[in-house]
Amino acid sequence: MKRRMINSLxxxxxxxxxxxxxxxxxxxxRTIVNSAQDRVEATAARVLALVEDRLAAGEPVSGDKFANQVTDGSxxxxxxxxxxxxxxxxxxxGDHVLKAVDQGASGETVxxxxxxxxxxxxxxxxxxxLGVVALLAVQAAVALAVWQAKRLARPLTDxxxxxxxxxxxxxxxRDRRYGVPELDRVAEVLDLSAERIARMLTAERRLAADASHQLRTPLTALSMRLEEITAVAEDPETVKEEATIALQQVERLTDVVQRLLTNQRDPRSPAAVSFDLDEVIKQQVEEWAPSxxxxxxxxxxxxLRGVAAVGTPGTVAQVLATLIENSLMHGAGMITLRVRPSGTTxxxxVQDEGPGVPPExxxxVFERAVSGRNSTGIGLAVARDLAEADGGRLELLSLRPPVFALFLGRSHKDDDQRAG
Incomplete structure (x- = not known):
């Protein structure tokens, strides 16, 4: 490119x-030749005028009389x-001679x-x-072409x-601009593409981290159920019961994957419905019983019992599972799962008897990579994101004892039933 620009210019x-x-x-x-010819003709005219003056006065004409009118080399x-x-x-x-002939009135010829x-x-x-000027112009053009080529080639290299x-x-x-509108536009487009790629990579990494964390608990529970089945293989009724629970775990795994993918595509998924909160709580109690x-x-x-909440059962189950797991890992003593009304919600x-959350x-604790113990610091952050995406919210009500609260919308059907 540099060579082409230099050659072109x-x-x-x-x-x-x-x-x-x-x-x-x-x-x-032509100007120089004409000027020299004019000087020769002017000399001839002066000499002729001097000769005519001498002839008119009857004076002799000699070379020394008009020698002062002749320039050197003439x-x-x-x-x-x-x-x-x-x-x-x-x-x-020689032949390269300038010549002028002039005749007077008396027939004299000069x-x-x-x-x-x-x-x-x-x-x-x-x-x-002219050659020196042309050479200087060419040298200046070469210098300008080299400078301009470097000025345009450097941004393209960047x-x-x-x-x-x-x-x-x-x-x-890189946020670099070069003062050339076309190149600056390309740089701007590349920077915008870099930002989009960064967001996409962040989202992919976040999805991978969320998936690994959210799938860990159901897989652990499923593993425990399978161990229970293995341990009581001789009791058909127990095997049947444990197999049913294991199938429920598989369904929950499917729901977790589907929810993660849906939340990845649309964080504000409008999938909230009215559901029986007791069923979700019962499922969690059964799931965490082995642990x-x-x-x-x-x-x-x-x-409260018999409460109808608004949300996505799978999402609520995931949030509660995260809170229970958090109590098992970082808390101590009895875990209390309490349901209470709060206005229209x-x-x-979820509370335990452990040391609680450090004041600092x-x-x-809801921020990613923030944890009071040696853990990933992802669980509570994902739980809050899931709760907000489902139309609810997750808050820390108390540090000691630790009390985490999931706020859900209250179903109008539940209000109508209580009013009836």
Whole structure:
């Protein structure tokens, strides 16, 4: 590209130099020759006037009388009828001679000749000057072409590096502008693409982290159920019961995956319905029973019964499962799951008897990668996102004892039934 730009600009300058200098050289040459010829003719006219004055006064005409009218390098010859030819100067040799002939009223003839050596020297100087000017113009054009080529090639190199970085998975925008509107537009488009790619990569990484975290609990529960089936393989009724619960776990896994994908595409999914909150709570109690028995802890359900809430049962189950798991991992003692009304909403609280949330964390426990213990710091953040996407909200009501509250919309059907 640099070579093409330099060659193009240099070609344009050469054409301009040729178009300008050749006609100028021809005009200047003609001007120099014409000026020299005019000087010779002027010398002939002066000499003729002097000769006529001498003849009119009856004075003799000799070369020393008009020698002062002749410039160096000129030859003057005066031919008067009836007299000898009078001359002064050295007659130039060769064909390159400027010559002027003038005749007077008495028949006298004046011939002036001058060598073209001085004229040719002046023409050579003029051509040399034009050549120097043309050479300087070409050199300036080359320097300008190199500078302009570098000025345009450097941004293109940067843009190519930016595109290569985008292709290699480094989506950081460079925010560089070059003062060239077209190149700045390309740089702006690449920066916007980098931002979009960064958002997409962040979303993909977030989906992977959320999926791994959200699927861990159902898979653990399913594994426990399968172990229960293995342990009581001789009791058909127990096997049937555990297999049914295991199938429910599979359905929940499917629901978790579907919910994660839906939330990834549309964080404000309008899938909320009226559902029986007792069924979701019962499912959680059954699901976490093996884990609670394994740790020697209890899960108590308290508060309202027969409440119809508004939301997505699968999402509410995931949020409650995250809160129960959080109590198992970071809390201690009995876990209490309490349902209470709060105006037009239903509040599901999860509380344990552990040390609680450190004061320096507070509500930061809902931020990603923030954890009071050695954990991923994803669970509560995902739970809050799921709750908000479902039209509810998840709050930390108390640090010690730790009380997490899930606020859900209350179904109008439930109000109508209570009013009836």
């Amino acid at each position: 240099l070609g344009v300058v050469l054409v301009v130099v040729v178009v300008f200098c050749v006609p100028l050289a021809l005009v200047e040459k 030859y003057v010859e005066v031919d008067i009828p009836g007299q000898a030819v009078v001359s002064t100067g050295t007659r130039p040799a 011939i002036v000749e001058q060598s073209r050596a001085d004229v040719d020297h002046e023409i050579a100087n003029m051509l040399l000057l 843009l190519a590096e930016t595109a290569e970085r985008l292709g290699s998975g480094d989506p950081r925008p 609670l028995r394994g740790t020697g802890r209890l899960l108590e359900v308290d508060g 239903i509040v599901v609280e 964390l507070g509500n930061r």
